[in-house]
Amino acid sequence: MAQARASEIQPVRADLVDDYDPSRFVESLQQVIRCATVVNDDGTYDETTFDEMAKVLVQRFPLVHQHLERETFNRHGVLLTWRGTKDDLDPIVLMAHQDVVPVEAGTESDWTVPPFSGAVADGRIYGRGALDCKGSLIAILEAVEYMLERDVQIERTVLVVLGHDEEVGGHKGAKVIARELEERGVRPWFVVDEGGSVVVGIITAVDSPVALVGIAEKGYMDVTLTAEGEGGHSSIPPRDTPLVQIADAVAKLDRSPMKPRIGTMAPMLRALSGSMSGVAGRLAGRPEMAAPILTRVFARDNLMNALQRTTMVPTVMSGGEKINVIPQLASAHVNVRIIPGDTIASVTSHIRSVVGPDVHIEVDQDVSWEPSALSSTESDGWRVVTGVIGSIFPNAIISPWVVVGAADARYFEEFSAGVYRFAPFEVDSEAIAGVHATNEFVNVKDAQRAVSFFVRLISAAATTAD
Ligand SMILES: [Zn+2]
Missing domain, CATH: 3.30.70.360 (Alpha-Beta Plaits)
Incomplete structure (x- = not known):
């Protein structure tokens, strides 16, 4: 299928999401944190927690569920298809996983607020999964809902992939969805998943914020x-x-x-x-x-x-x-x-x-698995993703990196032109320390930017300028 030429990539409009109400992001994130979608190390999980989360998503995102095709894989893995008008354009894939790691027994009381309460304190939304990876998940869906409310038409199809077992390897969720898409002949123009963010004070000898984009x-x-x-x-x-x-x-x-x-x-x-x-x-x-x-x-x-x-x-x-x-x-x-x-x-x-x-x-x-191939930093997909990052985080230096952890995105590498790992949140050492540990959080002040990021990304990749 056709690839966009660089000249066809749309400029990013800076004024696009001024009227988005960030309290919607906060409330949606709080509600999904309360669904304790924990996968245990042995791969077991309580199905009802994922059913509950699915219900919350239907309630919070009525237009998403009205306009996008929703398919499930192994009951809880979700593929949403927002069909563009030009089916000769390769789609983009936006990913985030629904599952979270357990809270280690005996550490519950170390949390500032109970880990599955979704409570806001000190300007932070605390909760297991807040940053990994329900913050991204909510930002993606808020962005699509926002665009549908404004009747935005897209030309390029947008696929949203929400795996449900990333923390134990993604074998039942993202892997199955990726295989199915590959079989259908889908060749994503680019994929964006977790595995990088804007880090502050993390890279030794660098004072400025750095937007790490996993390649x-x-x-x-x-x-x-x-x-x-x-x-x-x-x-x-x-x-x-x-x-x-x-x-x-x-x-x-x-x-x-x-x-x-x-x-x-x-x-x-x-x-x-x-x-x-x-x-x-x-x-x-x-x-x-x-x-x-x-x-x-x-x-x-x-x-x-x-x-x-x-x-x-x-x-x-x-x-x-x-x-x-x-x-x-x-x-x-x-x-x-x-x-x-x-x-x-x-x-x-x-x-x-x-x-x-x-x-x-x-x-x-x-x-065990082999390290992945390096996605290009010369591709149109790279230019679109980093262009949008630059518009949302103008003070950050944008840098490719090799993700030291693992994410569901690797299942898309073999049939996608570029797989980029970036979540639109600013994190310091305290925020990173909370992931898979005590006091995981997302800053309330990041809500507007996170949703804007996905609105602009979809706009830049999938719509035509006026
Ligand atoms: Zn994750």
Whole structure:
């Protein structure tokens, strides 16, 4: 199908959403936070919470449900189709997931307000899922409702994909929807999902806000290391017991990281080079040349280190039950995030060479995946998305990055011209600390901008200027 030429991309109208009432966003978000759409680590969830959320959405967004086609997949995965008048134009896809992670037992009372109350305090809408990812979900639907209220006609079809199990891999929701769309021959012009936002005070040596737009995702691996030995009574211990071997193996892995891949970071460094202070700032504009120094500087910063290489960290260790008995078996789970350029195979052989032949390595293939391909920063889709970001967040430097976590968007990579990860919220270290933890929130002051972002994005991509 036809791609728009650059000349066909519509300019962004700055005055578009002045008359949007942001309290509508706040109320909608509060109501969906109250639906505790929790998916547990084992993939189970309470179906009625998703039914409840579906009801709230019908109530809050009557025109969306009147004008858009609504299909469900595995009962709770939702695909909404807002059909444009020109079906030779490839559609755009806007995504956000409905599910949330549990609140860790025993931490409920640490919250400023109860986690599923959706209460507003200190200018913030608190609640599990506020930022990840119900804020985006509500902003998308508020935007579409707003446009339908004003009778906006679109030429390019807009698809809204609302998965319901992103937090456990998205296998029943977004993955199934993506596969179905691919089979129908849909080839999205671009996809926008979570996986980036406007960060303030997060990137070392950069003072200005930075709009991080994900152009790829790191891969993921769960690895189990096990060591076996004789065991026995601790009064006459042998050397090098299974516990010692495992402790030694994880310590070696910590000291022998995989090699940095500054090339993957290069687009980000070029975007930030003018704004970075210190050594990094002077060298960031020429990342390949300055690689030896930059990689050493970045290795001292946890975020920058995670952006420049595959990381691996032990998360669970076990072995032994009694203080005077040497266990015959010890193990460690190691969680790996793979940077584009490395692969599950290359990581496995690195681990093998580091831990040696006596420690058994097992990769859980069911939950592991390769890093994604890099979406283009030269495409029309990139220009549209970043043009709109720039109009909403004029003070932010726009930078591509490789998302260190995972999102449903990866299921669209193989058949879309560009997959970009960005949620239109400003976040600082406190906001980021709340995600998957205590006191997750979205700022009330972001409501207007978040909805404006999607109105302008849809306008720029799918409508024709007057
Ligand atoms: Zn999420």
